[in-house]
Amino acid sequence: MAEHQETTPTTPKDFLLATLGGLFAPGLAIFLIVMLVLGIRSQLGAEDPEPVADRVVRERIQPFGVSLAIDPSAPRVEKTGEQVYNEVCGNCHGAGALASPKHKDAGAWAPRIAKGWDTLLEHGLKGFNKMPARGGEPDLSDLEVARAIAFMTNAAGARFEPVLKKERVPSAAELARGQAVYAENCAACHDTGMTGAQKLDDAQAWAPLLKQGKDYLYHAAIKGSFGGPAKGGNDKLSDADTMLAVDYMVEAARAAVAKAAKPAQQAAAK
Ligand code: HEC
Ligand code: HEC
CATH class of the missing domain: 1.10.760.10 (Cytochrome c-like domain)
Structure with missing residues (x-):
């Protein structure tokens, strides 16, 4: 018994230190290898920074260019x-x-x-x-x-x-579906002009947008435009339904633009 007491028993603390010590060296080696690989990869990636930077800048500029351009009817570049x-x-x-x-x-x-x-x-x-x-x-x-x-x-x-x-012409059923999607997801802003959304009956706001073409409007509605949330903020809305809502909006906006043109023509005729 006395002999046994002379050897110091391994406490949990000793055990932990020994284990950590044993793990440290291989851990350090792995860490260094990972850093080396990452270093090499970032150098590979850095080979060609200009097109990437160029693209990032262009992506940032685009939505601003569309919304704040001096000539609002100028198309996306x-x-x-x-x-x-x-x-x-x-x-x-x-x-x-x-x-x-x-x-x-x-x-x-x-x-x-x-x-x-x-x-x-x-x-x-x-x-x-x-x-x-x-x-x-x-x-x-x-x-x-x-x-x-x-x-x-x-x-x-x-x-x-x-x-x-040529532009796809929506059927009456598609327009009806678009109107329903619009009422549920888009009207809150586009009926009222809230947050700067173009009101559906605002011919002046829509005339330049219509000129951009439907593909642009689909894209803006699905991905979000500057100030306009993607899919009206409802990420469960499908691309197809969003596009039908845009079809409906374009139809309504075209009617508003045509209506706004009429009094002007009548005034000019007088
Ligand atoms: C990842 C490689 C790759 C990239 C990038 C690429 N293409 Fe192609 N493209 C191909 C291959 C492969 C074919 C041949 C396909 C076949 O005939 O089976 C092809 C064929 C074509 C054809 C002929 C199609 C036909 O009906 O014969 C056109 C047009 C074309 N590409 C346009 C483009 C345009 C425009 C771009 C850039 C926006 C582009 N490609 C980028 C690989 C590529
Ligand atoms: C929370 C408010 C809000 C909701 C909801 C909303 N929009 Fe908008 N939308 C905006 C605003 C703000 C703009 C104006 C952005 C700008 O100035 O370019 C806009 C612009 C647009 C435009 C024109 C793109 C452009 O470049 O201006 C389209 C198309 C559009 N919205 C479609 C939709 C559709 C489709 C829905 C429903 C699925 C919807 N919006 C729901 C706020 C909203």
Whole structure:
């Protein structure tokens, strides 16, 4: 018994210190390796800071440009086909990656061009086999994609105009559905003008918005515009329903604009 008492018993504290000591060295090694990898990765990422910075700045500027531009009827500044090609499409089409038709390779593009503009536009917007929708850049507008397609195909011998399909005309049932969605989710602001929302019957506010086209308005309603919440603040609202609400709003706003034009015409006639 006496002999046993001479060896110091391992207290929980000793045990803990020993364990932590044992963990510390490998832990430090792992930490250093992780830091090294992160360091390498951030250097790789830093290789090309300008386009990223450029894009971030442009994204920030856009909504302000739309809402506060001196000329409110000026459209959103859309990139040219060449800009879109350089920023997005060229990543694959520049070298023909994934067996994509290579830029300026007339032979590779000829059978594509033969499909006609509508098909190419549809494939550019919605994707086609390994060709991702909008080149994998969902922020590109329809017009920007169209311009990029025209840029590439025309460089391979086509003569396309970057035109978009005609606007979809909503059916009476769709408009009724849109009105219901509007009443529930949008009227609180757009009937009253609360928080600066454009009132539906405010022809002056809507005239420049209508000129921007429905795609812009859909986008603004779904993603939120400056001051306007995405989907009217109801994140459970589907994109499709939001678009129907916009269809209804556009219909009402067009009527308001037409009505506002009439008295002016009558006054002018007097
Ligand atoms: C990730 C690679 C990639 C990017 C980025 C890319 N493409 Fe493509 N694209 C492809 C591939 C692959 C094909 C061939 C698909 C096939 O024929 O199966 C293709 C085909 C096409 C076609 C021909 C479609 C047809 O019907 O034959 C068009 C038009 C096109 N791309 C436009 C664009 C535009 C515009 C952009 C930029 C906004 C873009 N692409 C960005 C990979 C890409
Ligand atoms: C909480 C208030 C509020 C609600 C709810 C609301 N909006 Fe708006 N909306 C705004 C404001 C504010 C603006 C003006 C933004 C600006 O000045 O550009 C706006 C603008 C818009 C625009 C024009 C885009 C633009 O650039 O100005 C559309 C289209 C729109 N809203 C659609 C909708 C739809 C569809 C709904 C319902 C699903 C909805 N809004 C619900 C406040 C609201």
